[in-house]
Amino acid sequence: MDKPLNNKAWFFVLPVFFLVAISAIIPLMTVVNYSVQDTFGNNQFFWAGTEWYSEVLSSSRFHDALLRNLMFSGIILAIEIPLGIAIALSMPRKGIWVPVCLILMALPLLIPWNVVGTIWQVFGRADIGLLGRVLSELGVEYNYATNSVDAWVTIIIMDVWHWTSLVVLLCYSGLVAIPEAYYQAARIDGASKWKVFRYIQLPKMQRVLLIAVLLRFMDSFMIYTEPFVLTGGGPGNSTTFLSIDLVKMAIGQFDLGPAAAMSIIYFLIILLLCWVFYTVMTNFGVDAPEKEVD
């Protein structure tokens, strides 16, 4: 090590430590406490042990919501990541169109989540919405409120519309950071467009793609507002994702114990999946070609 350790830096971390303690650790501790007890309100708690965990683990309601959520995250990642890369690759790198494209891309990200839900709710209505009306004029049976396939398709398109921009912006920032010399070297070697993408652009985008996948996965795995506004978890339970189910249980039914147990299980699953994603993408991914190029 070239320089001595300067431990004063740790004191600058203290404010963040306190913020995280108040906003994350204390609530998490409370959730753990609730998950082993039962309450009927008024801060009176009764010991329940592992009863709620057993109940949640064996409930088909939880299994179904988890499966739906995993399916939803898988589908939107499979669409948004390649689409985001494709859009970022086709965006101009210099000139007047750069700010125009960037602002257009940033617009969906600026819209509050409940407004996105409302926009699509109106957009998809067969009587007054543009999409619903056009589809019904074309003779397509489309109703997101009664048909679960339509509800799923609408929620997926809504999420793609809302969040692909984030992937695009992250990929674009990775692309513009690539020095021109790499492209010159590729031109000299007569590399094809695919080879340039595979061996220069993709490795250079690896870090931002990791962030994009993690952010999109975590966000989609805890998605609440948009489907809640659009379908309210229906028709039936077909779009009831984990967080919607959790809120129904905790606030709708005031079953704090089972809801807390479900939160802990949900939290462990997110931790595991994020760790797997992070490890795979930092250790395997497209690391080898980058070393060759460097």
Next chain:
Amino acid sequence: MNQSQVDQARTSKGSVKFLIGILVFVLVLGGIGFLWFQSENAPNLAWMAWTKPTAIFFITIVCLLLAMSIWEAFSPGGGPRVGILRFETTRGDRLFLSLLGSGFIHLAWLGFVGPDLWRALGVSIVYALLVFTFV
């Protein structure tokens, strides 16, 4: 004494200072917290619904983190190595894997075997030892 030994001595001196700093910080914070909770202005934490088992659980986690800090002070750098997962892990990674894995072992035990979790705890400890040895 060559340059690397000087560096090492300097680093471990810095780490020991850091450790003492952490311990003083924890003691001061703990003391203030203790006095505050004994006073008339103590915050009402009934909503947090503390129980003895969950308190023991969190105290164990805090002790584990403190133990890791002490370990780090005496052997800085996190002890990185490539284990059976075939990528580099530090001892912090190994602790994370042990705790996360233990969570899942307990859930699996609860789901497949039954509510007697002491044996699941035993399995978790064996699992943690294996993680610290081979990962």
